[in-house]
Amino acid sequence: MNIQIILIFVCLFWAVYVLFSKFKRDFTIKKGCAKGCGMCKIVDKKVTIFLLACVCMQACSSNAKKQEMADSTSFSVGKSNKPLPKKLEKVQMADTTKFEEVPRQFTFKRGRFKENGKYGFLDSLFQIVIPAQFTEAENFQDTITKVKTEKFWGVIDDKGKWLVPAKYDKLGLFKDSVIYFIQKEKYGFVSLKGKEITKNEYDWGDNFYEKRAKVSKNKKWGFINTKGKEIIGLNYDGCRNFSDNMAAVWINSQWGYIDTTGKIRIQPQFDLALDFEKGKAKVKIDGRFVEIDKKGKVIQ
Numbered sequence: 001m002n003i004q005i006i007l008i009f010v011c012l013f014w015a016v017y018v019l020f021s022k023f024k025r026d027f028t029i030k031k032g033c034a035k036g037c038g039m040c041k042i043v044d045k046k047v048t049i050f051l052l053a054c055v056c057m058q059a060c061s062s063n064a065k066k067q068e069m070a071d072s073t074s075f076s077v078g079k080s081n082k083p084l085p086k087k088l089e090k091v092q093m094a095d096t097t098k099f100e101e102v103p104r105q106f107t108f109k110r111g112r113f114k115e116n117g118k119y120g121f122l123d124s125l126f127q128i129v130i131p132a133q134f135t136e137a138e139n140f141q142d143t144i145t146k147v148k149t150e151k152f153w154g155v156i157d158d159k160g161k162w163l164v165p166a167k168y169d170k171l172g173l174f175k176d177s178v179i180y181f182i183q184k185e186k187y188g189f190v191s192l193k194g195k196e197i198t199k200n201e202y203d204w205g206d207n208f209y210e211k212r213a214k215v216s217k218n219k220k221w222g223f224i225n226t227k228g229k230e231i232i233g234l235n236y237d238g239c240r241n242f243s244d245n246m247a248a249v250w251i252n253s254q255w256g257y258i259d260t261t262g263k264i265r266i267q268p269q270f271d272l273a274l275d276f277e278k279g280k281a282k283v284k285i286d287g288r289f290v291e292i293d294k295k296g297k298v299i300q
Contacts, residue, residue, distance in 0.1 A: 093126040108140045110158055119147070121160075130160040144192065146171050155179070155192060164194050175208035178226050187215065189228055197228030209241040212260070223247070223262075232262035244276035246294065255283070257296075266296040 096102050096113070103111025103122060110121045113132065120132035121140075136148035143158045147166070154166030164171070164179070168190075172180035177192050187205030189198045204216035212223045212231070222234035223242075238250035246257050246265065256268035257276070272284035280291050280299060291299045 094122060094128050096126065105139070108142060108158065110140045110145075112137055112139060121158075129158070130156070141174055144174065153181075162194075163192050164190055172205070173207045175213075176211050176226050178208055178213075180205040180207065180213065189213070189224070191226075197226070198224065206241065209243065210245065210260070212242050212247075214239050214241060214247075221249075232258070240273070240275060244279065246276040246281070248273035248275070248281075257281075257294075265294065266292070 094113075099113045099115050100117070101112070101114035103113055105111065106124055109124050110129070111124075112119055113122055114120075115132040117135075118132040119134045119137035120128060121130040121137070123129045133149075134147040135150060136153075138146045140158060144155055144163060146153055147156055148154075149166045152166045153168050153171045154162055155164035155171070156162055168181040168183050169185075170182040174192070178189055178197065179192065180187055180189050181200070183200040186200035187202040188196060188200035189205065190196045202215045202217050203219075204214075206214045208226065211226055214221055215224055215230075215234070216222075217234055219237075220234040221236045221239045222230055223232040223239075225231045236249040236251060237253075240248040242260065245260050248255050249258050249264075249268070251268045254268035255270040255273035256264055257266040257273065259265050270283040270285050271287075274282045276294065279294055282289050282291055293299055
């Protein structure tokens with residue numbers, strides 16, 4: 001039987017005995033002890049303290065053993081405990097002493113390192129999953145990142161597979177599964193599956209916002225969709241990105257607003273027009289800034 005259980009029973013038995021002796025004044029431990037001498041009470045207190053101390057020591061010892069066993073069979077990740085992976089003992093961590101740069105942070109379970117002048121990626125267990133081979137590399141966003149070979153940029157996944165081949169001078173931000181590229185000083189667009197949705201035909205291009213990207217050719221601006229189609233013609237002298245389903249456009253040295261179909265919603269009349277947000281936008285007219293709604297009315 002567990003020693004802790006035995007001690008608990010003994011302690012309970014002794015508690016009953018002490019309570020009984022309190023009401024039975026003439027009960028004595030030693031034969032011939034005088035009534036009221038106080039010796040029984042002293043013995044009662046000492047034995048009680050000793051038994052309680054034994055129970056406490058046994059409980060602490062038992063808890064320590066349980067914690068030791070738990071630590072040997074699980075490991076902590078953040079605030080939760082997970083079973084130790086069966087293959088963990090076979091994991092061989094990279095020798096980071098050979099690295100010129102070690103990961104400062106892990107994004108989406110990948111950390112960038114530098115070895116012999118080239119960049120690669122480790123997983124959260126410090127295993128090399130993508131060997132050092134890139135001259136430049138950005139941190140992962142979701143399961144993809146941009147990397148540069150000797151001269152050109154491309155996109156890889158978290159296993160090192162090429163999604164967009166490394167043949168571009170520059171790549172934009174990941175937006176709506178399409179990214180702009182620069183090649184021979186011209187802008188084009190490519191999907192994250194590696195398919196070019198436009199050639200490098202524009203003088204300027206931008207990232208996608210609300211599934212539309214502004215482009216420029218021969219000093220005129222318009223918008224394309226994620227399939228590369230010019231859904232709003234290159235009819236404007238300038239424009240801003242879409243925000244809240246509205247985009248500011250510049251016509252004849254004044255700013256107005258169009259909707260996602262290209263229809264003019266607010267006639268050009270402002271010296272400056274900022275993006276809409278939650279149905280309101282700031283504009284400059286007659287030398288002062290005011291706030292307007294989507295009908296062009298000034299908000300008091």
